[in-house]
Amino acid sequence: MRLIQITDCHLHADPAARSRTGVPHRQFVRVVEEAASWRPDMVLVTGDVSQDETAASYALAERELARLDCPWSWLPGNHDEPARMAECRPFDESVDLGQRRLLLLDTQVPGQTHGALGAARLEALAERLAEDERPTLVAMHHPPVSVGSRWVDALGLVDAEAFWEVLATHERVEAILCGHIHQAFECRRATPHGEVAIYACPATSDQFLPGAETFAVDAAALPGFRVFDLGDALSTRVERVAL
Template sequence: MTVVAHLSDPHIGATAASVDRLDRVLAEVGRLPRLDALLITGDLADHGLPDEYAAFFAALPPAVPTLVTPGNHDVRDALRPFVPAAGAGPVNSVLDVADLRLVGLDTSVPGRDEGYLEPATLAFARNAIDQAPGRVLLAMHHPSIPVGNPVLDGMALTNASALTELVTSSPSVIGCLTGHVHSGLAGTFAGRPMLGAVGIVSTLRIDGGTDPLEDRTAMPGLALHTIDDSGGIITVFHALAPGTT
């Protein structure tokens, strides 16, 4: 069994409360009786500034194995110094937890809101999958399934067929973990679960409205994924209670 705490969209720097909201979620994560890895699927910073990344990474628990992926608000060159294994180009990374491999894929497109898997990222993913010690979870910011909001559905992953090929050609891939929509997400893509975490800085409006697009007064939260010994994924979505410290 492996337990992964999945956070997304802290958007550090978007509001005066952004760091506090992240801290509160991480405090809840710290109360878990078991935690094997921490995953944050993008929009780590709101403006992609070095000081925003410094504040984000300073908040993370140093003893917990952690993997991050970039989102459309992130800036690769500013993020790269904080991800030691990342080379030039897309900021991709891998985290092995026992026999589970988390593969972080950069779906960001500089200057754009929609997502795209570049050839370099697809090659990285293929190699990471082929060399995995066991089961694989792919993690990325942009989902490839519709969520029913015209704005978010207009800025999803644009080359979903490339992701389909990665997933269907690899029996070791047991699911995809995403962010971007600032809401818990549970669906099926290419025959595997696609699961998105609750937003931290805000929550997507449930009525599909676009003005405003999000509710910044809603409580932040996270998704908790438990991968059992058969490769099944049990996901529980948690929202903090008002007054949680």
């Protein structure tokens, strides 16, 4: 089973619109094309699909993702308009990955850049974790850990500790997949049941400079995606895409 993660596309209604370092739509198309060549069984987009929150921007994304020869799902990020996004393509709460399952969480706080789950979503997560014995991947937009960049960390998941308290009562969570940080990143966090891996991947749009104290774009870094091969063990790698 091969899962590919794509994130932070920041598309506009106008395909020719520019970002700080390039043209998001052109880069998104190239990333999707390259991801497809890896023959994934599933593609996941972890938020910030749109920059301008327009129906047209989501239609552009859906058109390219529909060309994949596999199922795909997305979840909202802080820049997204969930109602328009869901009108274009409904959200999935979970995805069957054979030996594993994937749970998709919404961490958006309307009108804010930071994320939160809140009591109701955390309670629902606890219930969903108890429903299945298989190893579980959890996907969300905002990372539930510090990534070592002060300005990014200030915009992370504000109730991260409450999230980890839920995970501490369940031994099934194998890894967390997140977006938001526009860079390759991985770490592990100890729980009472062992370590949980946390992974992020490059954006399809602009890349952020790792370790920066204040906002900084990494103009030299290429867009990319993350590949997960889900056999008896999980293995992962980041692939960059030449433009």
